[in-house]
Amino acid sequence: MRIGVHFSDFFNVSPEELEKYGAFNISLISDMPLFIDPFLLFSSNKSEYQALHKQILTYLSFLKERAEEKIEDGALIKSWYSFPEMKQNWLGYSQIGNSGKGLGRYFAKNMHSLMPVAFKDLGKESLTDSTHLEKVGLFNQGVGRDNISDFTTNLILDFLLKYTETFAKKSIAPELCSIFNVKKAYFDYQFQRWLPRSYYLPKYDGDFVVLTPKDILTRDETWINHTEMLDRFNEISEGIENEELRSHINAYFASKIPVIQMNNKEKDLYIKAAKWETLREFPELIEYYIQKKEIEKEEAKSVADEKVRSVESLLVTNVHHFIENQLIHTKFYDVEPVSSYVETIQRIKYLKDCIEKNDGYRLFYVNGKPISREDHLQYAFRFVWFASPFDVNREVNNGRGPADYKVSLGANDSTLVEFKLASNSSLKKNLQNQLEIYQAANNTQLGIKVIMYFTDEEKAKLDAVLRDLNLDNKKNVITIDARRKVSASKV
Secondary structure, eight states, X not given: OOOOOBHHHHTTOOHHHHHHHTBOOOBSSBOBSOEEOTHHHHSOSOHHHHHHHHHHHHHHHHXXXXXXXXXXXXXXXXXXHOBOOOGGGOBSSOSSBXXXXXXXXXXXXXXXXXXXXXXXXXXXXXXXXXXXTTHHHHHOTTSOHHHHHHHHHHHXXXXXXXXXXXXXXXXXXXXXXXXXXXXXXXXXXXXXXXXXXEEEEEEETTEEOOOOBGGGEESSSOSSOHHHHHHTHHHHHHTOSOHHHHHHHHHHHHHTSOOSOOOHHHHHHHHHHHHHHHHHHOTHHHHHHHHHHHHTHHHHHHHHHHHHHHHHIIIIIIHHHHHHHTGGGTTGGGOOOSOHHHHHHHHHHHHHHHHHHSSGGGGGEETTEEOOOHHHHHHHHHHTOOSSXXXXXXXXXXXXXXXXXXXXXXXXXXXXXXXXXXXXXXXXXXXXXXXXXXXXXXXXXXXXXXXXXXXXXXXXXXXXXXXXXXXTTOTTEEEEEXXXXXXXXXX
């Protein structure tokens, strides 16, 4: 029995061949939490990546010129900025399937208005070596890493499709591929419009699949991002050599923080707001921040590579090993559907048994260290739960916050599952209230709480919390011991 999860499984190629080609072995069950970072194109030594960076700048120049012409035609603006979500690359936020929001009218209108401001000195930079697409996210918090990644993906789509096409022609059986006509594949500057092009690509579930080179991906924020810019605000402002400008910036910043009695949380909010106002008033600060990031560019690749390999270890290598060497030898994939609650409990117990009694705990370790993020636990759980007649939805949000999973069989049979790490500082509060709120919001009375611990200290903390909340003997509260096991030969 072979369980298909990753690209290599579905297209009968070895992970080693994908590694040699430089492509990430994506999952075709759920999006991977990875993003394209355009800075990695700029900082690369590869001429093809540098050409892609210049290609992006050329398009930004076109957009800036149109914005300066005061073009307000909604249809034109939409055609230049709006793209459907590139679900075929299986990257991004969606943790069930690969559907996302894409870049719609709001993004188009927002970015069109920002072009003359964010890229005022495009092609005439004095402090930095180049301009960067990520600047739009420094001028507006509403443009995040997913927008930057999606926009970059679409601007370099022709390259990605040809990159995938080359691999498909060389390494994938013809019956697993097809010719696809891809809309908005490249931009024609003469006609000022995006045009389609046909490609020979891998075929899955009636659609094409896009491979992405690992060396342009990152796990968290892009190298240039507004969160870090705010964190380094003081360093940036104090590093400005122009004493007069520095004095004006500091005075303006101080003037935006009211002299009133406030707690630490309120003070932090005022300081953050003051930073944003100062950045808008003195956009030179943004240029100084970008200059610092360009100087530090050698770190960009190593940082991104470490993050990508962490995702690869946990969600590709470890998941594959766990399925092939643990779950496939149990009844995990043979459970007969009875009810969502019964099946969910059974599957969690099979997982618990594999993790605690065999080497399954290794699934949740990267480079010998336990995972520190609950979303990694949730991703891993999803990847080992796909051979089921049940509908398994991730991040169900009905206005009271998202539940981790909703497992259902029809409209009247559903169970919610909430995953936590015992190391979570808000564990007690979350266990006390969260699942019950989600159950009420999702109109189901059935819910399961799963908590994983990695150390003796975490177990002691968890045991105390469960006792205090009278949850220590509840059947729907399942703890999983993921502590490293000592080999019997060493005892």
